[in-house]
Amino acid sequence: TLKSKSAVVTGSTSGIGLAIARAFAKEGASVVLNGFGPAEEIAKIKAEIETEFGVKAIHSTADMTKPDEIAGMIRLAEETFGTVDILVNNAGVQFVSPIEDFPVEKWDQIIAINLSSAFHTIRAALPGMKARRWGRIINTASAHSLVASPFKSAYVAAKHGIAGLTKTVALEAATFGVTVNCISPGYVWTPLVEKQIPDTMKARNMTKEQVINDVLLEAQPTKQFVTTDQVAALAAFLCTDAASQITGANLSMDGGWTAE
Numbered sequence: 001t002l003k004s005k006s007a008v009v010t011g012s013t014s015g016i017g018l019a020i021a022r023a024f025a026k027e028g029a030s031v032v033l034n035g036f037g038p039a040e041e042i043a044k045i046k047a048e049i050e051t052e053f054g055v056k057a058i059h060s061t062a063d064m065t066k067p068d069e070i071a072g073m074i075r076l077a078e079e080t081f082g083t084v085d086i087l088v089n090n091a092g093v094q095f096v097s098p099i100e101d102f103p104v105e106k107w108d109q110i111i112a113i114n115l116s117s118a119f120h121t122i123r124a125a126l127p128g129m130k131a132r133r134w135g136r137i138i139n140t141a142s143a144h145s146l147v148a149s150p151f152k153s154a155y156v157a158a159k160h161g162i163a164g165l166t167k168t169v170a171l172e173a174a175t176f177g178v179t180v181n182c183i184s185p186g187y188v189w190t191p192l193v194e195k196q197i198p199d200t201m202k203a204r205n206m207t208k209e210q211v212i213n214d215v216l217l218e219a220q221p222t223k224q225f226v227t228t229d230q231v232a233a234l235a236a237f238l239c240t241d242a243a244s245q246i247t248g249a250n251l252s253m254d255g256g257w258t259a260e
């Protein structure tokens with residue numbers, strides 16, 4: 001159980017992050033949600049978590065491209081709940097384009113959100129975890145932290161980067177009861193995947209069905225999408241005592257993709 005623990009999950013107004021926040025709340029943790037979306041929708045997500053699981057949930061509007069807002073989010077969490085015991089760096093965006101046409105500002109944005117934001121959250125939250133001798137840091141990496149696909153230069157670079165950051169911080173935190181791991185899903189059916197289909201259709205000159213079957217599911221030997229709840233269950237497991245010796249690991253959940 002995660003009663004008396006508090007968790008910050010970046011990018012948790014949608015998809016994988018939302019499923020992880022709900023899984024932690026189900027175990028009794030208070031949660032700090034983060035991410036964009038219509039105010040009414042976020043209020044509804046927050047209220048559902050509070051009534052369904054009997055925990056407190058707050059929302060931070062921090063933009064993961066802005067280091068000062070990221071520091072503010074960790075401060076808000078510590079002021080509201082006293083501690084940040086669990087940190088999930090999950091916010092992420094995708095952009096698909098051949099590198100020659102890849103917009104410079106898209107490169108900078110993806111590196112900032114998918115990689116640098118984790119540096120900023122960790123440096124703010126780790127001191128408290130070390131002082132209390134307990135902490136869990138989980139980074140949502142990707143199969144693209146291990147292998148590449150064409151036209152995703154920034155995303156693949158950022159995800160390989162977060163895998164390296166994970167190992168480094170795991171070593172620095174190892175004797176303090178703080179574990180640091182990343183989860184590397186294959187394709188999970190979320191808005192992030194749905195939104196890249198039109199650009200992939202263009203980049204590869206394919207129909208939507210061809211992109212789903214010949215690009216996305218082609219990568220996964222199981223021929224099935226991973227579900228957000230499956231990723232969330234692994235994140236929840238990493239917070240248990242049974243997982244206290246799992247650190248510095250990059251845990252794949254990709255239907256066999258990276259076994260090929």
Ligand code: NAD
Nearest residue numbers: 011012013014015016035036063064092142187188190192
């Ligand atoms: P999603 O689009 O459903 O959710 C992304 C979340 O990040 C949203 O809450 C969004 O508001 C938030 N976000 C985006 N930009 C932000 C910013 N600047 N500041 C704060 N929050 C921001 O996507 P998802 O598929 O759930 O992706 C979550 C993570 O999982 C990402 O890191 C992604 O790279 C990774 N991932 C996804 C898949 C997949 O197939 N969906 C596979 C492997 C890894």
